[in-house]
Amino acid sequence: MPMPSPDRLVILDRDGVINQDSDAYVKSLEEFLPYPSAIAAIGCLCRAGWTVTVATNQSGIARGYYSEATLGEMHAELRRRVAAAGGELAHIAYCPHGPDDDCDCRKPLPGLLEQIRDALDLDSLEGSWMVGDSLRDLQAGETQGCHRVLVRTGKGERTLAKHPELAARGSEPRVFADLAAFVDWLLAEQAP
Structure with a gap:
C-alpha cells in the first residue's frame, strides 16, 4: 500500500454507505449486506492509489445487541x-459505546477520525474525504478539516429531509446518490 497522505484518503461511514442499514441495527453476519456497487467502488479507489478507511459508530455493542466478536466477523x-474487488481497507475504527457513555469516539465527536489519523501516522486529516449518510458523519469530518460528502443511501434521504440546507449547490457537503457515484466523480475530478 502506498504511503497515505490526507489528500488521497477517503474515510467511510459503514452502515448506509457500504452496506444496508437497519433501524433495528445490523446485528449479525447474516444481516451484514454490503452494496455490491460500494464494494466495487472501494476497489476502484484503492487501485487508483487512494487509501480507504472506515469510521463507524457501533452502539449495538453497548446496547447488548451483538458482541465485538460478531462485529469482527462482519469486518x-x-x-x-x-480484497476480492482489488482493494484494501487501511484501517477500521469503531465506537462500541452508547450515547450516554461519555466517550470521545462516538461521531460527531472526533475520536474515530483521530484514531485513523494516528493509525496512518498522519499529522492531520485536512483535505481528506469523509463520506457518510448522517449529519453526525459530516460533523465529525468537519472537526478534522475533511471535505464532506453525503450519500442518499442508508439514512441519507432522511438526513436531507431534516436538513435541506445540506443540498445547497456549490457548497459542502457534496451530495451523491451513493458511494459509487461519489467515487466516479472523485476519480474523474482527480484525473491528470
Whole structure:
C-alpha cells in the first residue's frame, strides 16, 4: 500500500454507505449486506492509489445487541469482499459505546477520525474525504478539516429531509446518490 497522505484518503461511514442499514441495527453476519456497487467502488479507489478507511459508530455493542466478536466477523467479511474487488481497507475504527457513555469516539465527536489519523501516522486529516449518510458523519469530518460528502443511501434521504440546507449547490457537503457515484466523480475530478 502506498504511503497515505490526507489528500488521497477517503474515510467511510459503514452502515448506509457500504452496506444496508437497519433501524433495528445490523446485528449479525447474516444481516451484514454490503452494496455490491460500494464494494466495487472501494476497489476502484484503492487501485487508483487512494487509501480507504472506515469510521463507524457501533452502539449495538453497548446496547447488548451483538458482541465485538460478531462485529469482527462482519469486518473480516467486509475486508474479504474488498480484497476480492482489488482493494484494501487501511484501517477500521469503531465506537462500541452508547450515547450516554461519555466517550470521545462516538461521531460527531472526533475520536474515530483521530484514531485513523494516528493509525496512518498522519499529522492531520485536512483535505481528506469523509463520506457518510448522517449529519453526525459530516460533523465529525468537519472537526478534522475533511471535505464532506453525503450519500442518499442508508439514512441519507432522511438526513436531507431534516436538513435541506445540506443540498445547497456549490457548497459542502457534496451530495451523491451513493458511494459509487461519489467515487466516479472523485476519480474523474482527480484525473491528470
